[in-house]
Amino acid sequence: MSEKILIAKDIHKAFTLGVNHIEVLKGINLELERGELVTLLGPSGAGKSTLMNILGGISNPTIGTVYLNGSDLYKLNDSNLSLMRNRKIGFVFQFYNLLPDFTALENVLLPAMIAGKDETERAKELLNELGLGSRLQHRPGELSGGEQQRVGMARALINNPDILLADEPTGNLDTENARRLIDLFVRINITRKQTVLLVTHNMEFARLSKRIIEMKDGKVV
Numbered sequence: 495m496s497e498k499i500l501i502a503k504d505i506h507k508a509f510t511l512g513v514n515h516i517e518v519l520k521g522i523n524l525e526l527e528r529g530e531l532v533t534l535l536g537p538s539g540a541g542k543s544t545l546m547n548i549l550g551g552i553s554n555p556t557i558g559t560v561y562l563n564g565s566d567l568y569k570l571n572d573s574n575l576s577l578m579r580n581r582k583i584g585f586v587f588q589f590y591n592l593l594p595d596f597t598a599l600e601n602v603l604l605p606a607m608i609a610g611k612d613e614t615e616r617a618k619e620l621l622n623e624l625g626l627g628s629r630l631q632h633r634p635g636e637l638s639g640g641e642q643q644r645v646g647m648a649r650a651l652i653n654n655p656d657i658l659l660a661d662e663p664t665g666n667l668d669t670e671n672a673r674r675l676i677d678l679f680v681r682i683n684i685t686r687k688q689t690v691l692l693v694t695h696n697m698e699f700a701r702l703s704k705r706i707i708e709m710k711d712g713k714v715v
């Protein structure tokens with residue numbers, strides 16, 4: 495039976511810079527079923543990051559509605575929205591966004607601590623699963639880009655999110671590490687039935703998903 499985990503309806507986003515009013519998203523509609531792996535493809539400037547931030551509860555749309563597992567995200571008050579971001583949404587950033595003074599294990603544990611849970615064992619298992627079993631005590635500066643991004647992925651997964659959103663996670667990786675990371679997204683999707691929305695420029699990677707959403711100039715094409 496299918497279950498829609500994410501529904502975005504008529505999403506618009508405009509920015510005002512001085513006298514200029516820029517419409518970046520022009521009425522985006524999309525739906526994700528629980529357990530789906532979908533890639534979002536489109537040229538630079540199409541509005542992919544703007545959309546991902548809206549879907550991830552990071553920035554509100556100018557017009558439009560985002561439902562995550564039935565909750566209308568932007569009708570929530572700030573503390574409930576923070577709670578959703580912490581518990582239900584896993585976000586993987588292009589530039590990793592790891593805390594430099596914390597070890598790999600501590601970075602992964604942080605969202606669990608915020609949720610008031612001790613997930614040390616699960617964090618170790620996750621890092622193991624992502625090939626970082628021997629890097630638990632390394633700080634980000636002591637890890638390669640590919641390794642840092644796998645820490646970012648483990649951090650996004652630690653609270654078992656309803657959805658994993660990844661905005662060009664391979665953007666700063668060489669071909670070999672990029673492919674390895676994408677394989678991990680595919681594996682996590684299959685083994686954990688994790689719902690994933692993945693932004694990529696790479697058609698070869700996009701073809702690994704059953705469904706591709708293409709964006710251009712703030713619209714789905």
Ligand SMILES: Nc1ncnc2c1ncn2[C@@H]1O[C@H](COP(=O)(O)OP(=O)(O)O)[C@@H](O)[C@H]1O
Binds near residue numbers: 538540545
């Ligand atoms: N905070 C902002 N203020 C003004 N313009 C922005 C802002 N964020 C993004 N934009 C503009 O929105 C457009 C889409 O950006 P973005 O969503 O980052 O595209 P993509 O991720 O597809 O490359 C770009 O033209 C960018 O300059």
Ligand SMILES: [Mg+2]
Binds near residue numbers: 542543544661662
């Ligand atoms: Mg982007």
